Amino acid sequence: MSTRLSCGGRLIDRRAPRDFSFNGKKMRGFLGDTLASALLANDQMLVGRSFKYHRPRGIVAAGPEEPNALVGLGVGSRFEPNQRVTTTELFQGLTATSQNHWPSLEYDVGVVNNYAARFLPGGFYYKTFIHPRFAWKHVFEPIIRRSAGLGKAPIDRDADRYEQAYDFADVLVIGGGVAGLQAALVAGRSGARVLVLEQTAHWGGRAPVDEAEIGGLTADEWIRNAVEALEGMQNVTLRLRTMGAGVYDHGYVLAEERIADHTPADGRPRKRLWRIRAAKVIAAQGAIERPLSFAGNDVPGVMLAGSVRDFVVNHAVAPGDRTVVVTNNDDAYRTAILLVEAGLSVPVVLDARAAADGELPRRARAMGIRVETGRGIASVKGGKRVTGVAVCAQAGQGAVLETIACDSVAMSGGWSPIVHLWSHCGGKLIWDEVNAHFRPDPDRPPTGQDGQGIVVTAGSASGALTTDAVLRDATNAAGGTDAPEAAVPQEAPVAAIWVMPQGAGPELRAKMWLDYQNDVKVSDVQLAAREGYTSVEHTKRYTTLGMATDQGKLSNINGLAVLSQALSIDIPQVGTTTFRPPYTPVTLGALAGEARDDIFQPLRRTPMHEWHEAHDVEWEPVGLWRRPYCYRRPGETSHQAVMREVSNTRTNVGLLDASTLGKIIVKGPDAGKFLDMLYTGMMSTLPVGKCRYGLMCNEQGFLSDDGVVARIDEETWLCHTTSGGADRIHAWMEDWLQCEWWDWQVFTANVTEQYAQVAVVGPNARKLLEKLGGMDVSKETLPFMQWQDGTLGGFRARVYRISFSGELSYEIAVPANEGRAFWDACVAVGAELGAMPYGTECLHVMRAEKGFIMIGDETDGTVIPQDLNLGWAISKKKADYLGKRGQERAFLASPDRWKLVGLETLDGSVLEDGAYAPAEGLNANGQRNTQGRVTSTYFSPTLGRGIAMGLVLRGPDRMGEVVEFTKLDGSLAKAKIVDQVFYDKEGAKQDV
Amino acid sequence: MLILECPHCGIRAEETELAPGGEAHLKRFGPGSSDQEFEDYMFARKNPKGVHFERWRHAYGCGKWFIAARCTATLEVFGTYPAQTAAPPQHIIDAVKTRRPGWEGYK
Amino acid sequence: MLFEGFAKVADAGPVGMVTLRAKPGAALDAALGTVPGHRQIAGNVAWMSPDEYLIFVPYADVAAKITELDTALAGAHHLAVDVSDSRAVFDITGPKAADVLSKLMPVDFRTLREGEIRRSRAGQVAAAVWRHEGGYRLFCFRSVARYVFGLLSHSAQPGSEI
Numbered sequence A: 001m002s003t004r005l006s007c008g009g010r011l012i013d014r015r016a017p018r019d020f021s022f023n024g025k026k027m028r029g030f031l032g033d034t035l036a037s038a039l040l041a042n043d044q045m046l047v048g049r050s051f052k053y054h055r056p057r058g059i060v061a062a063g064p065e066e067p068n069a070l071v072g073l074g075v076g077s078r079f080e081p082n083q084r085v086t087t088t089e090l091f092q093g094l095t096a097t098s099q100n101h102w103p104s105l106e107y108d109v110g111v112v113n114n115y116a117a118r119f120l121p122g123g124f125y126y127k128t129f130i131h132p133r134f135a136w137k138h139v140f141e142p143i144i145r146r147s148a149g150l151g152k153a154p155i156d157r158d159a160d161r162y163e164q165a166y167d168f169a170d171v172l173v174i175g176g177g178v179a180g181l182q183a184a185l186v187a188g189r190s191g192a193r194v195l196v197l198e199q200t201a202h203w204g205g206r207a208p209v210d211e212a213e214i215g216g217l218t219a220d221e222w223i224r225n226a227v228e229a230l231e232g233m234q235n236v237t238l239r240l241r242t243m244g245a246g247v248y249d250h251g252y253v254l255a256e257e258r259i260a261d262h263t264p265a266d267g268r269p270r271k272r273l274w275r276i277r278a279a280k281v282i283a284a285q286g287a288i289e290r291p292l293s294f295a296g297n298d299v300p301g302v303m304l305a306g307s308v309r310d311f312v313v314n315h316a317v318a319p320g321d322r323t324v325v326v327t328n329n330d331d332a333y334r335t336a337i338l339l340v341e342a343g344l345s346v347p348v349v350l351d352a353r354a355a356a357d358g359e360l361p362r363r364a365r366a367m368g369i370r371v372e373t374g375r376g377i378a379s380v381k382g383g384k385r386v387t388g389v390a391v392c393a394q395a396g397q398g399a400v401l402e403t404i405a406c407d408s409v410a411m412s413g414g415w416s417p418i419v420h421l422w423s424h425c426g427g428k429l430i431w432d433e434v435n436a437h438f439r440p441d442p443d444r445p446p447t448g449q450d451g452q453g454i455v456v457t458a459g460s461a462s463g464a465l466t467t468d469a470v471l472r473d474a475t476n477a478a479g480g481t482d483a484p485e486a487a488v489p490q491e492a493p494v495a496a497i498w499v500m501p502q503g504a505g506p507e508l509r510a511k512m513w514l515d516y517q518n519d520v521k522v523s524d525v526q527l528a529a530r531e532g533y534t535s536v537e538h539t540k541r542y543t544t545l546g547m548a549t550d551q552g553k554l555s556n557i558n559g560l561a562v563l564s565q566a567l568s569i570d571i572p573q574v575g576t577t578t579f580r581p582p583y584t585p586v587t588l589g590a591l592a593g594e595a596r597d598d599i600f601q602p603l604r605r606t607p608m609h610e611w612h613e614a615h616d617v618e619w620e621p622v623g624l625w626r627r628p629y630c631y632r633r634p635g636e637t638s639h640q641a642v643m644r645e646v647s648n649t650r651t652n653v654g655l656l657d658a659s660t661l662g663k664i665i666v667k668g669p670d671a672g673k674f675l676d677m678l679y680t681g682m683m684s685t686l687p688v689g690k691c692r693y694g695l696m697c698n699e700q701g702f703l704s705d706d707g708v709v710a711r712i713d714e715e716t717w718l719c720h721t722t723s724g725g726a727d728r729i730h731a732w733m734e735d736w737l738q739c740e741w742w743d744w745q746v747f748t749a750n751v752t753e754q755y756a757q758v759a760v761v762g763p764n765a766r767k768l769l770e771k772l773g774g775m776d777v778s779k780e781t782l783p784f785m786q787w788q789d790g791t792l793g794g795f796r797a798r799v800y801r802i803s804f805s806g807e808l809s810y811e812i813a814v815p816a817n818e819g820r821a822f823w824d825a826c827v828a829v830g831a832e833l834g835a836m837p838y839g840t841e842c843l844h845v846m847r848a849e850k851g852f853i854m855i856g857d858e859t860d861g862t863v864i865p866q867d868l869n870l871g872w873a874i875s876k877k878k879a880d881y882l883g884k885r886g887q888e889r890a891f892l893a894s895p896d897r898w899k900l901v902g903l904e905t906l907d908g909s910v911l912e913d914g915a916y917a918p919a920e921g922l923n924a925n926g927q928r929n930t931q932g933r934v935t936s937t938y939f940s941p942t943l944g945r946g947i948a949m950g951l952v953l954r955g956p957d958r959m960g961e962v963v964e965f966t967k968l969d970g971s972l973a974k975a976k977i978v979d980q981v982f983y984d985k986e987g988a989k990q991d992v
Numbered sequence B: 001m002l003i004l005e006c007p008h009c010g011i012r013a014e015e016t017e018l019a020p021g022g023e024a025h026l027k028r029f030g031p032g033s034s035d036q037e038f039e040d041y042m043f044a045r046k047n048p049k050g051v052h053f054e055r056w057r058h059a060y061g062c063g064k065w066f067i068a069a070r071c072t073a074t075l076e077v078f079g080t081y082p083a084q085t086a087a088p089p090q091h092i093i094d095a096v097k098t099r100r101p102g103w104e105g106y107k
Numbered sequence C: 001m002l003f004e005g006f007a008k009v010a011d012a013g014p015v016g017m018v019t020l021r022a023k024p025g026a027a028l029d030a031a032l033g034t035v036p037g038h039r040q041i042a043g044n045v046a047w048m049s050p051d052e053y054l055i056f057v058p059y060a061d062v063a064a065k066i067t068e069l070d071t072a073l074a075g076a077h078h079l080a081v082d083v084s085d086s087r088a089v090f091d092i093t094g095p096k097a098a099d100v101l102s103k104l105m106p107v108d109f110r111t112l113r114e115g116e117i118r119r120s121r122a123g124q125v126a127a128a129v130w131r132h133e134g135g136y137r138l139f140c141f142r143s144v145a146r147y148v149f150g151l152l153s154h155s156a157q158p159g160s161e162i
């Protein structure tokens, strides 16, 4: 069984017990425990079921590489699935539940998959679910959805707060082991601005576990001194619990800080995503131990040898009473020695190498530990827990020489540098024959802005596997020369053992796990190779090797080594799959940061926003603006409200918040010339005091925006844009002024938000303004399409006589700070004139009744003004304007265009929005030909019937013809092609 | 995520502060141009693996357009310069040639 | 709008602001007195771009200031407009004020000097910030004032100190 040892545990505080629960079972650990060490201390080795076969799984590792022990943490609004117990700090009241089993962890139905394992080989999903087609939706998917999948998504709203923050560094050190600390010391002393990130809650990494001695001090002492020295440097910042997730272009690094994971609901944000810009990144993340591939290497109780040491030294937890050590290197002997020193039993060390004569094996033998060389494990005995191992010769096919009883196995297949951060942005790897691992190739680093290397690795992340080499490498990485000395035992080289035993047959190979989380075995990779998957990237996807949440931290090298053997090519030729960020999963909450609820996105509000809110407004999003769609009165539907608003505006007077209209000032000696290029019409000739409707096209000739332009003075124009278009059109203007006509003397300013704008629309509009008083707004003084500055009701106002409704209409701009008061004044004086506010839908109905186009309805990026019968707004005299050449292209100049017409249903009904008019025959793709499309369609309360506009092939030439339009129910609606102006064709009502 | 130094205000802006504007140094063809000229102006864009000149606007900053010379494969930036020019200035050409001796020029 | 967390976030109320667009030269020197260097604030004038300045005046004095500029720059190509109402202005004060901003803007506040103005973005919208003796002042467009205030107060929550 796994137990807490009576003494030791450098990270735990035995005076601070912590109660927690696992699957409802009450347990106790200590402050400083990880959930993994606390579970082991309570003899809870079985922690989950595997993804595909639902095999019982235990804790394998002690760090972020852990593939099996994922649990759901917390409850309700603080529940989080897929949390690794090895990186979860224990706290009072922690609640954990295991995943991927039904009905319980001990008795799981899905385990039948295990007995059917030979029917679920690599590529099984691809092969099985492709035929018959219907079966996927009705048979396979529902079953898979119920039985597969890791943690469950949380149901409740997340109760926690998340945030992001930016930081900048000359040198960013990722990893706070002795390599990272040494690199930080060197960089810090040079005066550079240094930021050091460590993913765990403590500094120093694994050096203290391996009892390293640095500069005559114990590792713990050296670490304490180093951290103290760094804390004393103004130019150095240290952050614990912060995981370097990814390195991106130009030194951009993302890191996730776990602020309150271990102190829930203490008022702090749970996590913070750091966005760091570093001139140089020192990746000092260390190395990960590889498992060995022997049959039953996934039985709970089989662990990485180094992780066993971590648990013993850091948390005083022994994973077993009798531990068999199996290895291909000297390092694992440290585990055997440590366990025996702790009073535990190590019945044998099985060393796959022919000889073991290094300092550590000699020490082990001297302690009386039995060492067998040339031996391996034929199979592990036990189901939910190791009960023993069958020993065989490594060189053979697995004939059992002896069976040894034990309750845990410590395995070591050698160490691989963590190359993720090096690789994220293009750093290349080199195969190291001696250490049998890929390590960063210092000659091919990821490069930054200046083309120079931007990441260097330090310590075991570079492939340095002994403390002295680690410190030397880290010192060099930071540009230093004086590395502290470390006393280390001499180690013999690792042997490249990828399958144990070497001649294992199919039976054994089908039980050797490579990827624990995704249940990929040696036999699966070999099958993929036989079936022709020679590329490592294809094999990965076919077998799902390395595609689980641990991203193959343990399985990567072993998997491609097996593939290389199966293909009979060298490992470097097989290469590795791509390492992608994040290094370990980042919580979605941290990625979202502050962007939720009220500040999910920047809603733009007009100065009258609160008034609308207080008057039962229904909002319409227009870009990021919120505009009133309509104002519902008690008992009204939205449609009824819109109908009322139209009728009232046409008979009395309506008020529209038009503040969102874009307003751009264009000024300068060349402003007229510039606007003549920008608009299809002539703006330079517009007299001061007058307004003119204008169209803007892109260079292809397609209509992109429209609005009324007012000439303010000799050198100044004010251009109105559509509500969503102000920023885009302002940028468009600046683009041409800066990049094409930079010698023209024109300045622009986007003053959209400086003004609140109110449209006063309807037969009583003039009376309303007269009641406000202060300006002569008579037809004579302020005729249609003119503007004037003045004072209205005491407000500084600019009054435009323009109309988008066909009614007598004024648009009044006042300073935004006075917008709400001006609106209130309009509402107040308008009361006895029947004034009502109206929204965008009423505006739409009225403009459609008048046949006015709307950018985005009648246009979609493929429509030119000529298609919309707007030729009158295109100057024939101008040699050039933006879009003119584009419009001359044959397909746009052709008479066979879809052109704008009005549409009247024969039965008075409303056509469906976007409905197509089918035509005879099929097109080249076998689809029904079409001859037109509805672009705007409304019920007109003014006419008491449905009205629409649409683009129809040669439409204006087909007046009176009846065309059919599709309906969602499959039937067709008959509509007559008519003039697009349905109301007041002469324009008499607006010009009074 | 790129960092480009805005030559107008001197800020080393990150990509989220910038707006991209596509290939730089296009010559505009308006009325009177041939179909081929107009088509090239509108649609024919270089897509080199290597040295490329492209327009950026310091949109969340000084609002000015500039041109960046960079390598599309390695993201190395050879330099940035104001957009008010029809061709890259000599010091940019020199900077590119120093780093990419085999480069054949921007045309 | 006021929020007191680990730093204080306060709406600065109406601030008179005039955007002046003009190219550097003798006329501009004469009109402004001191023309600030790149990204600097000199007196009440902030450098916004090579041909754009922002001039701070009491809210009531804006019209007079524009008239004054138009007079001083008569004959020189320029544009002076009132932008006071189009902006919202917030003061962020307290010893850790920079931490509030560091969460929202891709700006290195440790190198932002007093009297330096930085145009960038806060969260998802454009914003400019500068450092003065008493803290930081940030302005953004008025339509997103509530959003930016929401950002600032979220970032200044007690317990969120960096």
Ligand SMILES: [Zn+2]
Pocket (backbone or CB within 6 Å): B006, B007, B008, B009, B010, B011, B058, B061, B062, B063, B064
């Ligand atoms: Zn700039």
